[in-house]
Amino acid sequence: MDRRLLLALVRVPLAALVVAAIVAQASYSADAGALIPVNFVSFFTIQSNLIGVAVFLIGAARWRGPSTPGWDLVRGAAALNLTVTFVVFALLLSNADVEVPLPWVNTVVHELFPLAVLGDWLLDPPAAPISFRRALWWLAYPLLWLAYTMIRGPIAGWYPYPFLDPANGGYGTVALYVVGILVFGLVVVAVLRVAGNALRERRVIPAAAGTRGG
Secondary structure (H helix, E strand, C coil): CCHHHHHHHHHHHHHHHHHHHHHHHHHHHHHCCCCCHHHHHHCHHHHHHHHHHHHHHHHHHCCCCCECHHHHHHHHHHHHHHHHHHHHHHHHHCCCCCCCCCHHHHHHHHHHHHHHHHHHHHHCCCCCCCCHHHHHHHHHHHHHHHHHHHHHHHHHCCCCCHHHCCCCCHHHHHHHHHHHHHHHHHHHHHHHHHHHHHHHHHCCCCECCCCCCC
16 A cells, blocks of 8 residues: 555544544533633644644645645644643643543543654655754744733633743743743754654655755
């Protein structure tokens, strides 16, 4: 079987599993009278997983097509988002209340799918070299999410994660966590870029003619 087709056949059920997990969690919270839709979709975990789902489904649909530098940047961004989700949860949130009481959902969105998206990046690395300058764009979405969260937090009286809530140690503590996570994000950007560039000759999907990194 064509390895490109095999990847597509793996991406689709994984994406479906994540959608099922998110729907199950929303339904559980709604039944418990605890669902606030805006808060639910404001979790970085939910957003990063949905972005990963979109990337997997689009990637599966275009499995025969050539990759492009733009599409590789989108895939790299999804890998960054979910790697941050995996590590931050493991280090800072494994014992915190992040409104995911269903164990199987927690495993899917915080562990299984992040690892799957990271593995997908390594199995199907970028078609053309990615410069560090371009890879820095992967941080754009997390930074936008952070700005949204810190602006909305005092307005809504709610923060998605305890380490972003100034009530837990003040804004100085929040700033330290944010700086630490951003530094970690830069490390992940560098690692994903280096790994992707090093593995690109083993690509599953051929590069479009004439594509080059920049």
